[in-house]
Amino acid sequence: MSNLEKTLSIIKPDAVERKLENEIKNCFINSGFVIEKEKKIQLSKEEAEDFYKVHQTKPFYNDLCEYLSSGPIIVMILKKDNAITDNRKLMGATDPKKSEEGTIRKKYGISIDKNSVHGSDSLENAKIEIDFFFKN
Secondary structure, three states, X not given: OOOEEEEEEEEOHHHHHOOOHHHHXXXXXXXXXXXXXXXXXXXXXXXHHHHOHHHOXXXXXXXXXXXXXXXXXXXXXXXXXXXXXXXXXXXXXXXXXXXXXXXXXXXXXXXXXXXXXXXXXXXXXXXXXXXXXXXX
């Protein structure tokens, strides 16, 4: 019985700037994910604010939006069984210093803000986030 899910993944500006896209994509592929769609884009501050509006009330909201719109990002739809849980495990903790060895954030993250990747945290948010970037 398969539990095929889709999740949104973003390779954030710090990782794109350091030309880590292919290494990070290979982490996903080697972990059994299929990259269904991907594109490189640059968000405006307003688009970043819209994307992160769930965090509007949090103290880090403005910095988060500034950062996400600070350079090009790669947005991807990843697909596999249990994609959301598996992607969150593969990414590691938000703070790279607290991430387990072998996770993307442990390998490539610079700081709690510049942690190289974003991934949806639930099926519901995955749908919202995928629609945000890939509504046709």
